Amino acid sequence: MSEVHREKDDFFVGYMGRLPEATRGAITAFVVCFLAAFVGGALALGAAQGDPGEAGPAGAVTLRGVIYAQPYPHLRMPPEAGRPLGRTIALNSARGKRGVQAEATELFGQTVEVTGGRLLRGEVETLQVGWRRGAHRIVAVEEEMASRLTPVEPLGRWRIAGEICDSKCYLGVMRPGRGLAHKACANLCVIGGAPAVFVAAGPIEGDEFLLLADAGGGPLPPAYRDLTALLISVEGELERRGELLVFKVDLSTAETL
Amino acid sequence: MSVQYKPVLWDRSKMVYDAVLIAAVGAYLLLYLKLAPSLADWSRDVDYNIQRMRAFGTCAFLMLSFILTIGPLARLNPAFLPLLYNRRHFGVLTCVVAAAHAVFVLDWYFAFSDTERYTALLAANTSYGQVLGVPFEAFGIAALGILIILAVTSHDFWMSFLTPPVWKAIHMSVYAAYALVVAHVAFGYLQSERSPVIAAIVIGAAGIVTLLHVAAARGEARIDLSNAAEAAEEEWVDVGPVCSFMEGRGRVVVLPDGERAAVFRHDGKLSALSNVCAHQNGPLGEGRIIDGCVTCPWHGHQFRPEDGCAPAPFTDKVPTYRLKQVGDRVYLNAEALAPGTYVEPIQLEEAS
Ligand code: FES
Numbered sequence: 001m002s003e004v005h006r007e008k009d010d011f012f013v014g015y016m017g018r019l020p021e022a023t024r025g026a027i028t029a030f031v032v033c034f035l036a037a038f039v040g041g042a043l044a045l046g047a048a049q050g051d052p053g054e055a056g057p058a059g060a061v062t063l064r065g066v067i068y069a070q071p072y073p074h075l076r077m078p079p080e081a082g083r084p085l086g087r088t089i090a091l092n093s094a095r096g097k098r099g100v101q102a103e104a105t106e107l108f109g110q111t112v113e114v115t116g117g118r119l120l121r122g123e124v125e126t127l128q129v130g131w132r133r134g135a136h137r138i139v140a141v142e143e144e145m146a147s148r149l150t151p152v153e154p155l156g157r158w159r160i161a162g163e164i165c166d167s168k169c170y171l172g173v174m175r176p177g178r179g180l181a182h183k184a185c186a187n188l189c190v191i192g193g194a195p196a197v198f199v200a201a202g203p204i205e206g207d208e209f210l211l212l213a214d215a216g217g218g219p220l221p222p223a224y225r226d227l228t229a230l231l232i233s234v235e236g237e238l239e240r241r242g243e244l245l246v247f248k249v250d251l252s253t254a255e256t257l
Numbered sequence: 258m259s260v261q262y263k264p265v266l267w268d269r270s271k272m273v274y275d276a277v278l279i280a281a282v283g284a285y286l287l288l289y290l291k292l293a294p295s296l297a298d299w300s301r302d303v304d305y306n307i308q309r310m311r312a313f314g315t316c317a318f319l320m321l322s323f324i325l326t327i328g329p330l331a332r333l334n335p336a337f338l339p340l341l342y343n344r345r346h347f348g349v350l351t352c353v354v355a356a357a358h359a360v361f362v363l364d365w366y367f368a369f370s371d372t373e374r375y376t377a378l379l380a381a382n383t384s385y386g387q388v389l390g391v392p393f394e395a396f397g398i399a400a401l402g403i404l405i406i407l408a409v410t411s412h413d414f415w416m417s418f419l420t421p422p423v424w425k426a427i428h429m430s431v432y433a434a435y436a437l438v439v440a441h442v443a444f445g446y447l448q449s450e451r452s453p454v455i456a457a458i459v460i461g462a463a464g465i466v467t468l469l470h471v472a473a474a475r476g477e478a479r480i481d482l483s484n485a486a487e488a489a490e491e492e493w494v495d496v497g498p499v500c501s502f503m504e505g506r507g508r509v510v511v512l513p514d515g516e517r518a519a520v521f522r523h524d525g526k527l528s529a530l531s532n533v534c535a536h537q538n539g540p541l542g543e544g545r546i547i548d549g550c551v552t553c554p555w556h557g558h559q560f561r562p563e564d565g566c567a568p569a570p571f572t573d574k575v576p577t578y579r580l581k582q583v584g585d586r587v588y589l590n591a592e593a594l595a596p597g598t599y600v601e602p603i604q605l606e607e608a609s
Contacts, residue, residue: 038285041315043289045293175304226384
């Protein structure tokens with residue numbers, strides 16, 4: 001080995017092993033910064049993750065009510081003590097990003113028993129019909145219920161600010177189940193049949209959770225996909241169906257806020 | 258073609274390097290997933306699957322940021338040069354962590370539907386015409402694609418197969434990958450989370466990477482200016498007084514056409530080579546003479562000063578230049594000779 005190398009100068013050659021004296025300070029400083037950044041970064045970035053909200057599964061139930069398919073499957077129950085408008089619940093499927101449109105369309109207007117797992121976010125609930133595997137559990141029963149439901153109440157034209165979400169993730173299947181990082185997932189859920197909902201920036205007639213519909217009362221046209229997960233304001237007709245508000249939007253009036 | 262892609266030798270410095278890397282990544286993931294949630298303010302836990310994709314995603318971002326600081330740091334201060342060795346291990350590990358992030362995302366946001374997950378990834382959000390809500394996944398996919406190409410071609414076999422200039426050009430796309438990663442984070446996670454802490458870390462990391470590159474480029478330009486050779490008669494350029502060449506060391510000179518040559522003094526004689534290492538374009542002039550050979554500061558490839566050839570069994574070659582001494586000054590002929598051309602070293606006569 002040459003003189004130059006032996007005199008421990010600052011020149012490092014990988015295959016010669018040891019770090020030269022003169023480089024040790026710099027390398028140690030780098031390694032310390034590197035490790036500190038990784039330890040500090042993990043804690044800072046991990047702890048800075050926002051609150052996904054109090055949402056998630058809330059046990060299995062069987063509910064009896066009248067099933068509707070439009071704009072998205074939902075179940076309405078007659079008024080009862082403490083619930084003068086009658087419990088009203090959007091229906092999702094327990095089988096991933098799918099919906100129960102087929103069953104709801106077939107049984108539309110009939111009294112049914114629906115079994116599945118509840119998802120709850122604050123006061124708002126949905127039912128994931130059936131279980132992860134197997135058929136959806138929606139069974140028609142002999143009971144006349146439709147005449148006992150509260151009438152649909154038109155609430156006029158509104159412009160409301162909020163975010164288009166899929167009801168399934170927003171109510172706790174994914175935490176967080178909203179926001180721009182979740183946009184593609186939300187689209188995928190609604191494409192698959194999950195009811196699209198509008199989460200208003202503030203309470204509207206006491207509710208922040210509105211079932212979405214197009215102007216004609218059907219499911220949203222594909223144009224909603226550009227707006228999902230953004231804070232927007234949009235105009236439409238609002239109506240009350242039991243405890244659930246339905247917002248029939250005109251997407252051409254949407255503005256990004 | 259070179260035969261330098263001999264089996265990787267696991268010397269101590271490599272093992273320490275890899276151990277530090279793996280310890281840092283392991284600590285990051287563990288702390289992010291196990292300790293950080295207890296510091297967070299959640300009414301109910303973020304899904305573990307989402308925490309995991311975030312842990313791997315943010316880790317890959319930090320890793321790539323650190324990788325990109327090594328080059329400019331080494332140019333600003335040669336004491337950082339040892340970090341260049343094994344930088345590829347760092348790169349490959351980053352690619353693995355980024356790929357894990359992608360798999361976790363695919364298996365969560367894009368799973369459980371009737372649409373096949375790769376189709377869903379491309380089809381679920383097609384809002385390419387807008388800034389907010391743009392499919393930021395596309396930036397991530399492109400960045401990961403680049404990282405995979407870089408990881409796969411990181412072995413020396415590919416360098417000699419593709420030739421060093423092509424290889425180097427391909428590997429410069431790491432900058433495109435970093436820009437894409439920053440866009441991926443800026444249009445995705447940062448928009449969703451709106452946390453000043455996360456924004457500060459992302460902007461800080463990208464800012465440091467940018468500043469170091471600007472500083473290194475400025476430093477380089479200044480050195481080029483002070484090393485610029487004076488054009489004299491025809492192609493012979495003045496590269497400085499005899500006393501400016503130190504034994505065992507090289508000096509980079511910038512020729513009138515912008516090319517750089519490295520002039521080395523060994524055993525009282527001067528030789529000149531191209532400054533561009535045949536391995537990965539490392540700056541040979543910043544190397545040293547070790548065992549009679551010019552030794553590149555980046556990965557230690559060697560070349561004989563008199564003919565620019567690597568010692569046997571290696572076959573790499575770099576161009577050489579002719580030198581002459583006139584009085585107290587040394588002149589270099591700016592016309593590069595074919596790689597491997599023998600040039601008799603000039604015996605220096607120190608001016609009395
Ligand atoms: S660039 Fe790798 S040894 Fe010179």
